[in-house]
Amino acid sequence: MELLIDIVLLAILGIIAVAILWTRHLFVATMLSGAYSLTSAALLVALDAVDVAFTEAAVGAGISTVLMLGTLTLTRRREKATNRRVSIGPLLLVIVTGALLIYGTVDMPAFGDPNAPALLHVVPEYLAGTRDDIQIPNIVTAILASYRGFDTLGETAVIFTAGVGVLLLLGRRREEDEEAGTRRPEREA
Amino acid sequence: MLELILAKYNYWIVIVLMMAGLYVVVARGNLVKKIIGLNVFQTSVFLLYISMGKVAGGTAPILTGKDEVFSNPIPHVLILTAIVVGIATTALGLALVVRIREAYSTIEEDEIDEAESLDMTADLAERRR
Known part of the structure; x- marks a missing residue:
């Protein structure tokens, strides 16, 4: 049953991705990208990543759609x-990259493998540590805020930098406009 | 054969989705469309990581006191960080698009190139004078 949900949701994601490729209407593409994020959030729940799922639903489907509409x-x-012809260069690049990535999956452990190497080193320590030392039920929170607290600090620095960048890019314009008394270029239909 | 496909199905579809996003980024000239493509690419990378952490028969990594099998929580932590960083870069990219639109009154790559080369030839002509 779980596998069936997984397969169906991935197929829906594929359809949405093709629709995004196809459409020329940016509003439609924005809405489709919101739908893409929401569907992937549903898939993340099926893959046991509940924390990631609600972040993706709020940030990916919510905030980024609002930003794009703005x-x-x-x-x-x-x-x-333009003419809808397929450009050869990018297509070739994409096929080669995709083929290399698929070649890379050959050596990967099977989907859902409980003996995957990634599960055998630090994960048991984190599980035991969360239970005995941190003593909160959510293991993801324990790792995010405690074991990998500095990563989260770095993330905050990245967001701060991006926020400053956006303010510098869009804030300066308004001052210039006021000084020069000019208006922004008129909107195209 | 079916077993092999099911073992790698997630990875393969996710790679196809990644490549769809990459194609939009490389082939489309519209800057907003490029950022949408980048978002599709990014979300697919998230799915790849989370797929790697899934354990068959496992459950969400939340301690309940019972003896359970948990999916790998480390990819979840990584991707939580990546989502937030992703929205930061998206916001910055969109702000750049708005600025480019003000400077060139277009968000199509080829029209920006044209305006640039016109500027350059005008500059050269002025210098010669």
């Missing part, structure tokens, strides 16, 4: 109508 109102709604 960008669309400031820019334009449609992609330029």
Whole structure:
């Protein structure tokens, strides 16, 4: 049953990805990318990653869709109508990269393998440590905030930098506009 | 044969999804579309990592006091960080798109190239004068 859910959700993701490739309407593409995030959040629940699933649903399907809609109102709604021909260079690049990655999966442990090497080294220590030392039920929280606390600090630094970047990029414009008394270029239909 | 496919099905589909995202990033000229492609690529990488952590018959890594098999929590922690960093880079990219649109009044790559080369030829002509 679990495997069936997994297969169906992955197939839906594939369909959405093709639709994103196909559409020329940026609003549609934005909505599809929100749907993509939400479907992958459902898949993450099926894969036991509940913490990741609700972060993905809130951030991937929520915030990033809102940000993109904001960008669309400031820019334009449609992609330029070029001919829909497939470009050979990028296609070749994608096929070669994909083939190399699939070649790489040959040596990987099977999906769901309980004896995968990744499970045998630090994971048992983290499980025992969370139970005995940290004493909170959620192991992911224990690792995120305690064992790997410095990673989370680094993450905060990245978000701060990005926030400062966005403010510098979009905040400066308003001052210039006010000084020069000019208006932003008019919106295209 | 079926067993082999089922053992690698997740990885293979996720790689196909990654490549769909990469194709949008490389082949499409519209800057917003590129960022959407980047998001698809990124979400697929998350799925690849989480698939690697799944244990058959396992459950979410939350201690209940009972004896249970847990899926690997380390990929979950990594990907939680990656999602948040991903939204930060998306926001920065979209801010850049808005700025580019103000400077060039277009978000199509080829039109920006055109405007650039026009600028350059104008500069050269001015210098010669």
